[in-house]
Amino acid sequence: MARVTAGVFTSHVPAIGAAMDLGRTQEPYWQPLFSGYEFSRRWIEANRPDVVVLVFNDHATAFSLEMIPTFAIGCAERFEPADEGWGPRKVPTVYGHPELAAHIAQSVILDEFDLTIINKMDVDHGLTVPMSLMFGQPEAWPCKVIPFAVNVVQYPAPTGHRCWRLGQAIRRAIDSFDGDLNVQVWGTGGMSHQLQGPRAGLINKEFDNRFLDRLPGDPARLAQIPHIDYVREAGSEGIELVMWLIARGALDESVQQTHRFYHVPASNTAVGHMILENRSQS
Amino acid sequence: MALHKPYLDIPGTTIFDADQSRMGYHLNQFCMSLMKAPNRERFKANERAYLDEWPMTEAQKQGVLDRDYNRLISLGGNVYFLAKIFSTDGWSFELAASRMTGMSQADYRAMMIAGGRSPDGNRFTGEQ
Numbered sequence: 001m002a003r004v005t006a007g008v009f010t011s012h013v014p015a016i017g018a019a020m021d022l023g024r025t026q027e028p029y030w031q032p033l034f035s036g037y038e039f040s041r042r043w044i045e046a047n048r049p050d051v052v053v054l055v056f057n058d059h060a061t062a063f064s065l066e067m068i069p070t071f072a073i074g075c076a077e078r079f080e081p082a083d084e085g086w087g088p089r090k091v092p093t094v095y096g097h098p099e100l101a102a103h104i105a106q107s108v109i110l111d112e113f114d115l116t117i118i119n120k121m122d123v124d125h126g127l128t129v130p131m132s133l134m135f136g137q138p139e140a141w142p143c144k145v146i147p148f149a150v151n152v153v154q155y156p157a158p159t160g161h162r163c164w165r166l167g168q169a170i171r172r173a174i175d176s177f178d179g180d181l182n183v184q185v186w187g188t189g190g191m192s193h194q195l196q197g198p199r200a201g202l203i204n205k206e207f208d209n210r211f212l213d214r215l216p217g218d219p220a221r222l223a224q225i226p227h228i229d230y231v232r233e234a235g236s237e238g239i240e241l242v243m244w245l246i247a248r249g250a251l252d253e254s255v256q257q258t259h260r261f262y263h264v265p266a267s268n269t270a271v272g273h274m275i276l277e278n279r280s281q282s
Numbered sequence: 283m284a285l286h287k288p289y290l291d292i293p294g295t296t297i298f299d300a301d302q303s304r305m306g307y308h309l310n311q312f313c314m315s316l317m318k319a320p321n322r323e324r325f326k327a328n329e330r331a332y333l334d335e336w337p338m339t340e341a342q343k344q345g346v347l348d349r350d351y352n353r354l355i356s357l358g359g360n361v362y363f364l365a366k367i368f369s370t371d372g373w374s375f376e377l378a379a380s381r382m383t384g385m386s387q388a389d390y391r392a393m394m395i396a397g398g399r400s401p402d403g404n405r406f407t408g409e410q
Contacts, residue, residue, distance in 0.1 A: 014375065015375065015376070059365075060362040060365070060366070061317075064310070064311060065310050065363075084317070084369070085316065085317055085365070153362055154303050155289075155300075192398075194295065195375060195379055196351075196361040196382060197294045197296055197352060197355060197382055198383050198384065199292070199293055199295050199383075200380075201383060201390060201394055202398060203394075203399060207401070227289075228289055231289050231292060231295070231297060232292050232401075233401055233405070264398055265394035265395060265398060267376045267394075268376060270398065
């Protein structure tokens with residue numbers, strides 16, 4: 001049967017993708033950031049998933065204001081990197097896993113989480129930057145990806161508690177899939193950042209590090225943080241961190257912390273990164 | 283009963299909630315149209331004429347012409363949509379954010395490298 005082996009958590013700043021695409025990763029501004037992912041590249045080489053359920057948010061790319069799904073699962077065969085206004089990133093096509101995605105959709109909806117089903121979608125930097133950070137610049141991505149989009153653009157995003165419980169439902173769904181698959185669940189976005197208004201540039205290292213402290217062992221209480229605390233303490237875009245709680249919910253209650261990294265800045269944003277592994281994996 | 287909006291006292295911050303989204307619908311959909319290269323060309327060729335194709339308010343149109351992003355946010359714009367305008371202008375998110383804070387890009391970048399804007403004194407309106 002399918003088994004969830006690990007969770008990867010990372011920010012998805014577009015400038016990180018641009019730095020990679022333009023060959024700037026060794027510049028003094030960027031080198032400290034990319035050094036934090038060197039371990040992760042080696043780790044994922046040794047712990048290659050068959051499928052990643054990649055929780056991310058669209059940034060007014062696939063979804064305009066015409067439709068704003070709170071939770072949407074990508075069930076297509078393939079997803080093309082989106083043109084976000086300056087041409088698509090030259091990264092490989094993302095191939096889905098329609099069979100597992102459909103299984104998750106049907107299971108999770110009957111588990112009372114009402115997903116929107118997406119059969120056609122281009123994916124923006126929210127999805128492709130984490131792929132680049134973890135896998136570098138291959139000709140083809142080495143695994144299948146199920147994009148799982150969360151609305152964090154129009155307030156309110158789903159609550160942290162809802163996200164955490166949804167992650168648990170996704171876990172139950174994956175556990176009940178008959179195919180023999182190594183599945184990772186990734187949570188992306190964050191950490192503290194604000195891109196708008198006179199308060200832009202807000203960074204809260206204490207908030208971020210406290211979040212990283214609590215994610216492995218205290219997710220149930222971490223999921224109780226109300227929206228106002230995210231936006232006041234971690235910036236209007238810091239609320240993206242609720243997406244990490246979906247991935248955390250899909251892991252075991254007790255996990256092993258394999259990697260932790262934090263760096264300021266990437267453009268306007270604090271970058272957080274963590275790898276958690278299930279102890280139960282065989 | 284009015285919606286509870288506990289975020290209205292955060293300084294220098296506009297939360298893009300359902301009311302802002304309703305106010306900014308046509309502005310943001312105009313921005314979205316700039317995702318397509320032919321639309322960007324038409325916009326650049328005659329900004330005013332292109333804006334007049336959209337049922338936006340005059341203040342929103344003027345805000346676009348002035349590239350006054352703080353004003354556009356107050357009129358219902360969302361930064362991920364407004365990004366389509368500043369990308370059309372060749373601006374990065376860093377440059378756009380620096381302009382919204384009233385800083386030069388160099389000063390803004392230096393602030394970020396030094397650890398960013400502290401939350402201390404920036405949590406509540408009037409707090410210092």
